[in-house]
Amino acid sequence: MFEHTPTIAEAAWIQRLFHSLEHLHQVMGVVVQDMTAEAQLNLIWALMTDSVDYSFINGKKVVDQGRLTTVELAQLVERTHQLSQQILA
Numbered sequence: 001m002f003e004h005t006p007t008i009a010e011a012a013w014i015q016r017l018f019h020s021l022e023h024l025h026q027v028m029g030v031v032v033q034d035m036t037a038e039a040q041l042n043l044i045w046a047l048m049t050d051s052v053d054y055s056f057i058n059g060k061k062v063v064d065q066g067r068l069t070t071v072e073l074a075q076l077v078e079r080t081h082q083l084s085q086q087i088l089a
Helices: 006-013 021-033 037-047 073-088
Strands: 054-057 060-064
Touching (some): 006 021
């Protein structure tokens, strides 16, 4: 899912040389794991399409049958509210 995201690829590339494609994938996973929760959520939203049935990030199912599953809804609503207020201010 994140393999085609330039910022993740660039962050992983700094840590080269890779022993295998699997090693590169592991490093990219660590890059995602080290992202803030907000950045991970932004990544999920950016990569979601109608064609995604299932997606996993850091071993957590985040999309199941095209629906977002693991987002803390209360936190997401609160953060969205805060950002909206900042935009309107």
